[in-house]
Amino acid sequence: MLNTTQIRQDFPILSEKVYGKPLVYLDNAATTQKPRCVVEKIVDGYYRRNANIHRGVHFLSQEATEAHEQARETVRTFINACSSNEIVFTRGTTEAINLVASSFGELCNAGDEVILTQMEHHSNIVPWQLLRSRRGIVLKVIPFDEKGELKLDELDKLISPKTKLIACTQVSNALGTINPVKQIIAKAHAQNIPVLIDGAQSVPHMKIDVQDLDADFFVFSGHKIYAPTGIGVLYGKETWLDKIPPYQGGGEMIEKVTFEKTTFNVLPFKFEAGTPDFIGSTALAEALNYVQKIGIEKIAAHEQELLQYATEQLKSIGNIRFVGQAAQKSGVISFLVGDIHPYDLGSILDKLGIAVRTGHHCAQPVMDAFGIEGTVRASFALYNTKEEVDIFIAGVERAKKMFRQ
């Protein structure tokens, strides 16, 4: 069991009031709140260690470089990568996917195929569509069923000799479905096809071992795991990162530059053009250490408990439509109440101090599949409590009465 009373003291924002009511923050799939230690790491970075890295001979620069590289090592350990050469810092999941779509895309030719799933976030759809415009690739989509579970037998039909890559989310942000990515990767590897896993919604909620998964690329964002915005990670197997060309050009990523020819730096620097966010990277490492200290298994168990409890409570209200009822779900509940528009329900909950997400959750194909415009989504993090779920349920009940459902 998590000691949420103690944990909540680490997050100053959780004692804030909105409209005079205690904040109940259930929009964690969008972004998580930050513990004091992470914010202090940022402050400390700027107050005591701020100097550009990998360049200076001076003391501060060396300190900052060491902290940045130590952060890379922390990330490596957290996801159990083989080598820190395989950890590239990016601005987030979106940039990491764009990097792969761009650089891996250089290896693609017209007619080559990339397989996605129907439940991808727009950030794992649009970069591939851009690649389609540039290189004439073909996109294929693994559909999901009415519960929101991938129809894996379809994958066998979609794979062809032209398949270059499969890009798949581990956890759906709109449905909460946990996909059997290990199985997908095994299927793909049997045909020598590499796989990119979008871990934006999984990393904060379950143990990730990229070697056990055997993922070729694995991406995630810091801000969804209690770290600041603007820092994220691309993990890539060294063989792949060696094979694909650089993404952006600039300082840091070069070995030698002349006007005739430039040679590129070694991994992972080849993919980190310009001054990296060395303050963000250390804050990310701090967040990962924070999670590690509490224990990701304990966090997962706590969030599952909240998910079960909230689902049961919502069911008892009646006239609720759950969107996404996979057997394996992360702490996300997407739902509708009678005919109430999600935007209206979200507005009433907001006035009660309850923060939820409403709309299509950047996954319009998911909404289209269910024939709806959007849902209300409550998503849990390690600091949420049963008492908060009770407030949320009471809010939904109140809104239900207000809209006469």
Next chain:
Amino acid sequence: MTINEKQDEIIAEFEFLDDWLDKYQQIIDKGMSSKGIDPKYKTPEHLIEGCQSKVWMVAELKEGKVYYQAESNTDIAGGIAAMLVEVLSGHTPDEILNSELYFIDKIGLKEHLSPTRSNGMLAMMKQMKLYALAFKTQVE
């Protein structure tokens, strides 16, 4: 009733509602009891640009007076649209063009709505005045 008398009436309805949820309830009720729009006008060309919720609006001129119909896919935006229709319908283009919609501020709508809803409301008001302007040129 003049436009201002109608506005004062709405202000009076909201005056005794302290809690913002009660005010929301009032808006929702107005949305639910509104006549809405003739289904044949629920087409893309009658959608108001700039609303996050879908709001359809149409107006016609009868004996020199403008009559609006509006409907939304959300009850809160629908309630706001219903109030605007209630206030401005049945008046001449000139009355509408010269009107100042102060009830919005008085009942605290602007400050309590989310910025996207607030923008949507402004878009509705703009569209209503545009209809009035179009009819004015038609009359003249």
